[in-house]
Amino acid sequence: MTDIPPDHPRYESLLAREKVAAGVKMGFTSIQGLIAQGRGESFDYLLGERSTESALYAERAAVAALLLAENPVISVNGNVAALAPEKVVALADLTGAKIEVNLFHRTETRMHLIIEQLKACGASEVLGKNPDASLDLSHDRRLVESRGIYSADVVLVPLEDGDRCEKLVEMEKIVITIDLNPLSRTSRMATISIVDNLTRALGNMAKFAGEMRKERKDELVNLITSYDNKKVLSEAISEIQEHLKNLAAEVEY
Amino acid sequence: MTDIPPDHPRYESLLAREKVAAGVKMGFTSIQGLIAQGRGESFDYLLGERSTESALYAERAAVAALLLAENPVISVNGNVAALAPEKVVALADLTGAKIEVNLFHRTETRMHLIIEQLKACGASEVLGKNPDASLDLSHDRRLVESRGIYSADVVLVPLEDGDRCEKLVEMEKIVITIDLNPLSRTSRMATISIVDNLTRALGNMAKFAGEMRKERKDELVNLITSYDNKKVLSEAISEIQEHLKNLAAEVEY
Numbered sequence: 001m002t003d004i005p006p007d008h009p010r011y012e013s014l015l016a017r018e019k020v021a022a023g024v025k026m027g028f029t030s031i032q033g034l035i036a037q038g039r040g041e042s043f044d045y046l047l048g049e050r051s052t053e054s055a056l057y058a059e060r061a062a063v064a065a066l067l068l069a070e071n072p073v074i075s076v077n078g079n080v081a082a083l084a085p086e087k088v089v090a091l092a093d094l095t096g097a098k099i100e101v102n103l104f105h106r107t108e109t110r111m112h113l114i115i116e117q118l119k120a121c122g123a124s125e126v127l128g129k130n131p132d133a134s135l136d137l138s139h140d141r142r143l144v145e146s147r148g149i150y151s152a153d154v155v156l157v158p159l160e161d162g163d164r165c166e167k168l169v170e171m172e173k174i175v176i177t178i179d180l181n182p183l184s185r186t187s188r189m190a191t192i193s194i195v196d197n198l199t200r201a202l203g204n205m206a207k208f209a210g211e212m213r214k215e216r217k218d219e220l221v222n223l224i225t226s227y228d229n230k231k232v233l234s235e236a237i238s239e240i241q242e243h244l245k246n247l248a249a250e251v252e253y
Numbered sequence: 254m255t256d257i258p259p260d261h262p263r264y265e266s267l268l269a270r271e272k273v274a275a276g277v278k279m280g281f282t283s284i285q286g287l288i289a290q291g292r293g294e295s296f297d298y299l300l301g302e303r304s305t306e307s308a309l310y311a312e313r314a315a316v317a318a319l320l321l322a323e324n325p326v327i328s329v330n331g332n333v334a335a336l337a338p339e340k341v342v343a344l345a346d347l348t349g350a351k352i353e354v355n356l357f358h359r360t361e362t363r364m365h366l367i368i369e370q371l372k373a374c375g376a377s378e379v380l381g382k383n384p385d386a387s388l389d390l391s392h393d394r395r396l397v398e399s400r401g402i403y404s405a406d407v408v409l410v411p412l413e414d415g416d417r418c419e420k421l422v423e424m425e426k427i428v429i430t431i432d433l434n435p436l437s438r439t440s441r442m443a444t445i446s447i448v449d450n451l452t453r454a455l456g457n458m459a460k461f462a463g464e465m466r467k468e469r470k471d472e473l474v475n476l477i478t479s480y481d482n483k484k485v486l487s488e489a490i491s492e493i494q495e496h497l498k499n500l501a502a503e504v505e506y
Contacts, residue, residue: 035287
């Protein structure tokens with residue numbers, strides 16, 4: 001990897017870029033995944049590259065949903081495996097969630113490499129290699145395992161495509177997404193839409209899970225029943241507008 | 254390339270994505286170029302994927318500058334070669350500009366492939382392979398030809414990095430950039446900042462060049478002397494804010 005000085009003002013963003021590029025070289029991130037990373041960079045820049053109050057609110061609700069679930073599953077794709085595999089494993093451990101690899105550009109090699117990467121980060125079991133169930137989709141993201149995504153009551157699908165998100169919601173699952181574009185179909189479809197950078201979001205969620213797993217069940221239930229996703233999305237838009245105004249003022253436009 | 258139906262609402266954007274991915278496979282676009290394409294996609298989406306009034310105003314001024322120049326040069330990198338090589342050649346022909354390849358991630362192979370690509374699109378001469386001059390930069394974008402970018406009075410640098418843009422401005426050249434982020438260092442540094450999608454911008458500019466090359470010289474001079482770049486950048490921000498408001502209203506946030 002390129003040496004990026006840790007005091008660079010955009011260190012985290014540049015590091016993430018390097019990680020995704022390394023993921024492509026190692027064969028588990030797709031070329032389309034790089035373009036998606038770039039799209040995310042722009043929205044993160046417009047949000048000020050920080051977890052906003054409304055993102056933290058959604059992340060707490062998401063952790064509550066995972067902790068209360070009977071069969072929670074975290075879905076992993078090539079970008080997630082490149083960017084934050086160790087955070088996925090930590091969050092799965094803390095919430096009791098299963099991990100399942102699910103790819104749009106699916107090949108046996110990519111499946112294998114991603115599963116190995118997650119295991120190297122400490123995952124004891126990773127589903128996805130032997131799909132025995134199918135979602136109603138025309139592309140390879142339909143391929144799922146019956147004891148994983150197919151039967152899950154709560155699914156965390158970071159960096160999702162809109163199609164699959166919609167299907168999972170139709171199947172009456174609680175769908176948690178992490179997507180920096182608050183206007184994307186994914187964000188609009190999800191039950192809990194986290195508008196935050198993947199690495200920050202998973203880090204925050206693991207921290208919250210460590211704290212919240214000790215809380216009383218009714219407190220977690222309360223977090224979910226009072227949760228307002230529309231408000232989260234609307235506040236994300238306001239945050240972008242506000243930040244854009246500040247940036248424009250700084251450069252004196 | 255994947256088959257994208259031409260009636261797809263985001264056909265142009267998806268086609269551009271395929272072209273850049275194909276550029277990587279053919280060896281002339283860098284992996285970093287893909288992430289840059291993604292960043293551009295987000296800003297284009299926020300601008301409504303259209304050439305705004307202020308972009309068209311900047312594009313006309315840019316064409317006037319190219320037509321009035323003594324030694325205009327169009328700088329080409331891997332993304333430009335992947336996305337719109339034939340438009341670069343058309344604009345160069347109509348304005349009498351030279352074409353020079355200039356790469357951040359420079360290798361002899363990439364230089365060769367991009368030059369051949371431009372020649373296949375009709376370019377008679379493409380500079381860049383034998384740099385005999387240097388800009389005051391630490392990376393490979395410093396390598397230029399003395400009769401090309403080095404001595405140019407007007408340089409069009411689409412999809413630029415901020416560093417080189419700054420150096421060229423310091424050398425008292427008229428620097429025209431095409432960058433969808435109106436807040437980037439490139440956009441802030443340039444003499445004429447075109448905040449538009451590369452393919453649309455080059456297409457518009459070739460059309461304007463065909464019309465404007467017949468105009469009287471003093472009319473072209475007038476276009477440049479009255480040109481206000483600060484206004485262009487500030488209007489681009491307003492366009493994004495306005496479009497964001499409309500998008501949020503559409504999805505009822």
